[in-house]
Amino acid sequence: MLELGNTSVVIVSVIAVIGVLSLVLAVILRKQVLAAGEGTPKMQEIAAAIQEGASAYLSRQFRTLAIFAVVVFGLLFLLPGDGAIKIGRSVAFLFGAGFSAAIGYLGMWLATRANLRVAAAATGANGRAEGARIAFRTGGVVGMSVVGLGLLGAAAVVLSFRGDAPAVLEGFGFGAALLAMFMRVGGGIFTKAADVGADLVGKVEKGIPEDDPRNAATIADNVGDNVGDCAGMAADLFESYAVMLVAALILGKATMGEQGLVFPLIVTAIGAIVAVLGVAITRVRGTESGLRAIYRGFYVSALVGAGLAAVAAFIYLPSTFAAIPGVSADLAEHAGDPRLVTAAAVLVGVVLAGIILAVTGYFTGTTSKPTKHVAATSRTGAATVVLSGIGVGFESAVYTAGIIAAAMCGLFLLAGGSIWLSLFLIALAGCGLLTTVGVIVAMDTFGPVSDNAQGIAEMSGDVDEEGAKILTDLDAVGNTTKAITKGIAIATAVLAATALFGSYGDAVNTALADIDFDPAARGNDLVAAMLNYEIVSPITLVGLILGAATVFLFSGLAIDAVTRAAGAIVFEVRRQFRDFPGIMTGETRPEYGKVVDICTRDSLRELATPGLLAAFAPIAVGFGLGVGALAGFLGGAIGAGVLMAVFLANSGGAWDNAKKIVEDGHYGGKNSEAHAAVVIGDTVGDPFKDTAGPAINPLIKVMNLVSVLIAPAVVVMSVPADANHVVRIAIATAAALIAFGAIVASRLRASKVDAANEAQAEREAEQIAAN
Template sequence: MEKQIQGMAHRLVSMYKNLNSNTKAIMKLGFVFFPFALYILLSIFNFSTALKYLFMTLGLSSMGIIYSFYIMIDILTKETGTGEMQRIAKFITDGSEGYFKAQYGTIFKLSFIFCFAIMVVYYTRPTPVNQNEVESANIGNSAMALFSGLSFLCGAVCSAFSGFSGMWISVRANLRTAAAARRCYNDALTIAFKGGFFGAMINIALAIFGISLLFLIMYLYLFMKLGSEENVYQNIHEIPLLLIGFGFGASFVAMFAQLGGGIFTKAADVGADLIGKIEVGIPEDDPRNPAVIADLVGDNVGDCAGQAADLFESISAEIISAMILGATMANEAEFSVAQQISFMFFPLIVHCLDMFASTIGIFFVKTQQGLPQYIAGYERLEEPLDIMKKGYKVSMAIGTIGFVAICYKFLNPIKYPNAWICFTFCGFIGIIVSYLFIEVTQYYTDYNYGPVRSIVNASKTGHATNIIQGIAVGMESTGLPVIIIGVSVISSYFLGELSGITNEKGECIGGLFGTAIATMGMFCTGIFILSMSGFGPIADNAGGIVEMSEQPEDVRNITDKLDAVGNVTKANTKGYSVGSASLACFLLFSAFLDEINFISPIKITTVDITVPEIFIGGLLGSMTVFVFTSWAITSVGNAAQDVIMEVRRQFREKPEILENQALPDYKTCVEIVARAGLREMIKPGLFSVLTPILVGLLFRMIGSYKQQPLLGAQVIASYLMFSTATGILMALFLNNSGGAWDNSKKYVETGAAGGKGSETHKATVTGDTVGDPFKDTAGPSIHILIKLLSTITLVLAPIFIANVDTKSSS
């Protein structure tokens, strides 16, 4: 399989090289104008509303995938540097791809087990009480079981492919970025950024394509089963409920991918730093360190493959939950079928806008060609972050204008002519929230601001005070984000209700959908923001290749500049991820209540935590976050111990390694970390999946005994609320404290507070080592955890409800 991929890539690169500049320019223009051409084409043909939107999203997402491969080919045509650089890069590529195969082999074995369990749940589920709904429209439990299993596997496969794509391009872009730094600052910057853009674009495009394709399959199945399009339209608003398996499959794979990759990368990083910088006093990425290749491999399997799967899971969960809420609200408001379909497809169309806006933005990520002629000129190079922000502003402007237009087109029901204005402002709230989260995160993690410098000052008096101040900064950093989340949820909910949309009882029902629109607003330039995140590990790897191949100082100056900014962008996008996860979980919780009310004749309107069982469910939710965090951090520590023992053994048995007279055994360190990563990811991963199921089943049995059939579902609702709240705070604390520790070390390495080798520097290295599993293993895994808990309970909602006696309940 690997040889076929390599061969296909080689053929595509050869074809691309034969194109002249005019042909390439025409291709780029074609990508830009394709959405308009597709819209005109679909308007000519007399398709139904649903099919027109489905073909539109399938066409645009397909074009997004094609364009991402165009970017990939453009990267692969670049120079690959010296023989030594290529040799080092091959170590990284082989280690990354070998670990990926082993990790995803384990993940897919677990996925098939859970796929079978989901099919059993749906095959044995009670018949929904709403007899006119899609699930009772002659579909049957066997078809439901088959489709749910298919959705789960489709989500898992797409998530795995997105992770593989991000990792595959990363291990190739890093070498080309390093080679480009030898001749042109602009080329090095753009190659690294395009590598991140490829991973982000293919993630969004795959999510849109996968969800649209499953929707089309279900639509066609209903058409064949019910015999007419009119009958399908009567039930079309319930189809999104059948797609939740896709989100669960994506979450399931993302959890193990992020855990395994995070354990790998940080175990190698901790081991390399403790031995290299503290015990023997060699610099970062020194070729004498046996763990240095494992560290560079970890950047790819953790920060690229793991983060790509995390991104795919976030987008999928947010799209499906917003589709459920939009369809439910439009149906309850008794909109026309065409208007219901518009509200339902709005999330998919917004993400198509994201692909367009972000694609335009990358054309502006560039600076002057060539290199400075004097060493002093390197200090005057335009900052990479400033260059990327130029493109971001362009994407933001296009995204904002496009968002207004899409709201007017899709969220403009005849009965409520001003609703689209309210929903547009909900989207603006989301856009503002994404900006504020990035700014707040930068304030707490960038060494140009007070919090990080306070850690540096504390480090002057030792290691312990460094740790104390880092924890304090992390805890303080939860304050502003929580206030931002609170204000955004309340204000978007209020604006949603101001839309005036009501149900048949006259009750306002637009609030939840307003919150969903705010989440959409956060993602209208999501690809560009996540491209900046993917830029980080590529720049880091490029710096490692340059250091290990002993390139001249002027080349290192460029990669150091890119690497420094890469750390900032990675930290900033972690804050963005927490904000989007918070709003997405709120939507998923609401979708869970909709699913319960759909299945059961007894409705859940409130979750009363004064009921002892429900309160205990909430405590168990908070406990899940803390225990999961503990096991994730412990896993890094256990794996790091194996690395440290191996590095010490090599230095002890071959002291000539430190004298540059012998090469270290890089492969053994990579194999040790790989085995440890695979071993250690199982325990916290299975804990996160099985705990909500066991809690729900336990309280379902208690509910059956107490004649309270919905007790299990109510306890799970409390479990979700508490685990989400705790997870948000824990993720913010871990991400920001880890980022602050990391950048306090980097600030000292610029020459501040004694510079490299000083006691202050050693204290900051200790803090950075403690922060590594915080910010790159446990913190990002909690983003996935809180969404996984929501998606798994949404998929398995039927098993949390005891048998309901409709006669007694009535």
């Protein structure tokens, strides 16, 4: 087992302390946010309803997910390996899942209190600057918590398990990714069902404003912003942080031994300093745009992070690979100066984040040509709005994927053609990108907090015209920052998944070395074909097709779930308007709680299907077709995943901000035919950008981590002469049945919902005819 020297132990211990200090700073920022004014009693009443709904949903969701966590905890003990590592991996799984859930809950809890304070601040003398400050520092609390818990968890595992830490951290990353995926899917279904239902009935049918208190879905919509965007994205970025560390430590140990194990931790610890700097310097100056202030904070902190990482590389690493114990002779001879190579890799990650920020902002911003084009198509109806948004999404996906691919090619060239070093550099680039994770989380949380603040202001009626304009501007900035952070999260997911791809290869090679398998000597052509990684192999190509298909199936299931839940919301809101005429005159209070209950019920009901698909599809492919096909499966999922995620996120973002452009008075303004067209485009984009698209990020990482975990078992059960192929096929069949059984159950639920909706529509038609 690899042992850590005294210097490395001291460094990792300091990193653990930095993690604790990050959590302390999060507490300080939290106190600053909560110290702001809480507004009028009416504002407080509305905010309390949002807080109650969000807390109730997450509590019910966590009770449901606890069952999955316990089951997976037990299943991890069935994997081959040393007893101490199996115990550590299973316990680390629980900590990863627990930290991910805690980050999500913290994001929701604070956001549901900051929204009120941002709404109240908008009425002050310096409303724009103060509102932006509160919203951004709310995200800063969550960002510092992400950094703190990530560093603390990883450092604790490294100090406890030393050279075996990467194997144990697989469980930590898997727990974080699994919980994040469930929170992304469940929260996304909740928020977009409420949003779509509220828009279709309120805006399109009744012609009332977006957050009008007469709409029964408004509270559920604001609850959804918090459980979907705040809780979901916070958990997503935490798992990205954890998974990237897992991949970097696995590949670092395999490539550079002790120093490769410790250096990624140093890079991510620098992220704590960067987060503090980013939160501190992000201030709106005078009348400047909030987006300009956020961009300034991001770029300054990113450059500082890259510089500090370079300093750390030159202090900690030697000048040649030959001076690092255990590196291969080829690497020592051809790879160059490890200080320059690693510093350059971190810089590539930082630059990649900046480029993705700019490209995403261009395709989704309210002042950019693509979004203006989508808004302009509203003059010819909803169909052209939808088509133009789809075109923007497709085009932006190509550019974003090309930029990420170019970064990977650059890292491959930087590694001098060494596969393993290039994979480690990709992981380091991901760590470099995540040095800005504190600022990224703050940018993302800014969006739902400002959106909620505008909703509270509109529902309460206690904000003057100038304050309403400030909140509208902050909401538009939030739409762009949410789209930007989705783009950065996608880039992070691809880098992490690619690095995990390398970790998967390392796991397979290690397992084969333990067995000492020689297929040529045994003449076992079938087993040799199952081990073949070449893309020209039909079995590998089959795996690639299945991996890409899984991404499409997952996306379709998520969007379909929103469609069904939104249909139920539409019928409920219509019923309330029909049964209680006093709602439209303001004499009767809508039954907000019923809509919240429907969203909660439907989102939790749909939670299991995508989760089971993500967990069991790799098991079915791996045990059924072998490690070569499973490698193809992962490659297909990564390739299709990056394109699909960017397409869904950016098309949705363009539709959302095109709606903002029209609502600002262009092409007829609110309540015009153009407005109805962009509202329909926005409702199409809602499940794209806030449900299916973001959920693809943890999906591809969950499937990669499952593959890394099962790789040794697949090798053991398929390669040796005495391998039990009957048991292997039985496992593959059971996994396939579970995955497809969940899909069949989802289809059956859909049929029941369709039948119920049809019956409801017939009853409505009869009542309308009777009246």
